[in-house]
Amino acid sequence: MATEVTPSTGKPEDRVKIFDTTLRDGEQSPGISLNAAEKLEIAQQLSRLGVDVIEAGFPITSPGDFEAVQTIAREVQGPVICALARSSFQDIDAAWNAIKDSERPRIHTFLATSDLHIKYKLQTTREDVKGQVKAAVAHAKSYTDDVEYSPEDGSRSDIDFMAEVIQIAIDEGATTINVPDTTGYAIPEEYAAMFAGLYERVPDLHNVTVSVHCHDDLGLAVANSFAGVMAGCRQVEGAINGIGERAGNTSLEEFIMLLRTRNEAIGGLWTGANTQEIARTSRLVSRMTGYPVQPNKAIIGRNAFAHEAGIHQDGVLKNPQTYEIMEASTVGVTGNNLVLGKHSGRHALQNALQDLGYEISGERLNHAFKAFKEIADRKKEVNAMDLEAIVNDEMRDDSKAWSFDEFELHSASTGQPTATVKMTNPAGEQVEGKGSGNGTIEALFDAINDVVGLKPVLNEYRVQSVTSGPDSIGEVSVIIEIDGREASGQGVATDTVWASGRAYARALTNAERRRGVVSEAESAAKAAVNNPVAP
Ligand code: KIV
Ligand code: ZN
Numbered sequence: 001m002a003t004e005v006t007p008s009t010g011k012p013e014d015r016v017k018i019f020d021t022t023l024r025d026g027e028q029s030p031g032i033s034l035n036a037a038e039k040l041e042i043a044q045q046l047s048r049l050g051v052d053v054i055e056a057g058f059p060i061t062s063p064g065d066f067e068a069v070q071t072i073a074r075e076v077q078g079p080v081i082c083a084l085a086r087s088s089f090q091d092i093d094a095a096w097n098a099i100k101d102s103e104r105p106r107i108h109t110f111l112a113t114s115d116l117h118i119k120y121k122l123q124t125t126r127e128d129v130k131g132q133v134k135a136a137v138a139h140a141k142s143y144t145d146d147v148e149y150s151p152e153d154g155s156r157s158d159i160d161f162m163a164e165v166i167q168i169a170i171d172e173g174a175t176t177i178n179v180p181d182t183t184g185y186a187i188p189e190e191y192a193a194m195f196a197g198l199y200e201r202v203p204d205l206h207n208v209t210v211s212v213h214c215h216d217d218l219g220l221a222v223a224n225s226f227a228g229v230m231a232g233c234r235q236v237e238g239a240i241n242g243i244g245e246r247a248g249n250t251s252l253e254e255f256i257m258l259l260r261t262r263n264e265a266i267g268g269l270w271t272g273a274n275t276q277e278i279a280r281t282s283r284l285v286s287r288m289t290g291y292p293v294q295p296n297k298a299i300i301g302r303n304a305f306a307h308e309a310g311i312h313q314d315g316v317l318k319n320p321q322t323y324e325i326m327e328a329s330t331v332g333v334t335g336n337n338l339v340l341g342k343h344s345g346r347h348a349l350q351n352a353l354q355d356l357g358y359e360i361s362g363e364r365l366n367h368a369f370k371a372f373k374e375i376a377d378r379k380k381e382v383n384a385m386d387l388e389a390i391v392n393d394e395m396r397d398d399s400k401a402w403s404f405d406e407f408e409l410h411s412a413s414t415g416q417p418t419a420t421v422k423m424t425n426p427a428g429e430q431v432e433g434k435g436s437g438n439g440t441i442e443a444l445f446d447a448i449n450d451v452v453g454l455k456p457v458l459n460e461y462r463v464q465s466v467t468s469g470p471d472s473i474g475e476v477s478v479i480i481e482i483d484g485r486e487a488s489g490q491g492v493a494t495d496t497v498w499a500s501g502r503a504y505a506r507a508l509t510n511a512e513r514r515r516g517v518v519s520e521a522e523s524a525a526k527a528a529v530n531n532p533v534a535p
Contacts, residue, residue, distance in 0.1 A: 017052040026239035031486035059098035073102035082106035087136035113151035137172035154179035163201035184217025188227035195231035211235035279332035290488030342376035401509040404501035419443040456480035487511035
């Protein structure tokens with residue numbers, strides 16, 4: 001019987017820890033590049049969601065990522081703050097320096113154990129891998145008690161060899177062992193059997209936290225993670241909205257709701273997540289990353305709780321349980337009654353934002369208030385979803401970024417649309433540009449290209465409305481490509497042209513940031529390859 005279980009608590013041994021890697025593996029998705037302020041914003045929301053561990057980044061890869069991890073370590077209380085490192089001392093030192101101010105720091109070090117990776121990627125031997133893992137875990141342990149080790153490509157590794165390496169990591173003091181399905185190749189029975197085999201070969205695994213980390217290449221990430229916890233693992237790694245390398249990671253919102261909704265059927269496994277924060281976390285991640293959520297996505301898609309067929313609507317009206325296995329309110333999809341209008345003052349806005357969980361004052365409140373007034377002038381009522389969209393947009397750190405300041409469009413039923421735009425470049429100078437195109441948005445983007453002197457390929461352009469009604473705020477997401485690399489951007493406004501200009505300007509800024517990050521990361525990777533063994 002499909003009933004919901006409340007509250008979601010249970011025996012301590014059945015508690016599954018949620019390890020969120022939205023800001024590390026998730027941020028590795030093509031086109032995503034978050035700065036420190038954006039990452040902090042997401043980390044604070046993850047803390048409200050009640051995740052146990054936040055993997056905040058991979059500090060050696062760029063000064064920007066180091067800064068973001070450090071900021072999160074200093075400012076976010078509650079969850080363990082984790083940083084990723086390869087096995088080199090350089091990586092581990094950078095990880096430690098970034099997280100050492102956290103109340104609960106964790107170093108996560110990884111080195112592949114599959115022969116494929118050892119031979120072709122690492123170009124080394126099994127013996128060398130054992131030595132590197134021993135040195136890496138011992139070095140990490142000299143900084144903090146909380147050390148996680150992952151045998152990368154674990155699901156395709158020779159189990160006897162991987163067990164030997166895991167034993168070494170545990171002997172050196174690793175407290176969490178995470179066995180990833182790095183390529184998303186495993187099937188649930190196989191992944192569960194691998195854990196059973198590991199518990200048999202390494203009885204010490206019963207004294208540490210065993211973790212799953214699954215990729216979604218075959219659409220099995222949640223199923224494999226679930227198989228892992230049924231086999232005894234008690235930490236699940238994943239990302240909000242399932243973002244991550246290639247097809248992404250385990251969708252944490254799906255996994256959390258699976259454990260909550262089917263709690264009885266699965267022997268009482270539970271998580272400490274505050275499920276009512278799920279929808280908001282998902283929207284924030286989508287906005288900050290510019291990655292929209294597909295309408296039919298489980299739990300968080302706009303249609304996840306909608307009923308289209310008449311026969312379903314009829315059933316739900318008679319008894320919601322006929323077609324609903326979860327209540328929308330459990331994941332925070334509710335009709336919040338909060339409404340402001342154009343006469344509402346700064347104080348009312350601040351209170352409304354507080355009700356929504358945002359503590360905003362000073363300059364940030366001024367910005368939010370200005371944006372709120374602009375929207376309230378065009379829209380009779382501003383509700384909670386609108387406010388959240390405005391605040392998320394205004395809180396973006398657009399310093400050192402292209403800003404989209406003014407536009408003029410000319411469009412008629414005959415002739416080509418034309419556009420002129422004024423923008424401010426990252427150095428603070430105003431620049432004007434002109435453009436034309438087959439449609440108004442193409443003309444607008446052409447004028448922006450004229451300003452920035454680039455001709456990106458537009459791979460994706462999407463508009464959706466934040467709420468319903470003709471005066472709803474429009475939310476635009478774009479993905480552009482420059483020199484084979486993608487960059488995403490997102491913007492909101494009552495006028496979709498404004499939202500489009502903002503989204504495009506942010507994508508350009510991300511592309512520039514990303515090019516900087518990629519070249520820094522490439523030189524860091526080269527340095528680590530030249531020095532792969534801990535000194
Ligand atoms: O997919 C993977 O193997 C990883 C490791 C770094 C844990 O992301
Ligand atoms: Zn991964």
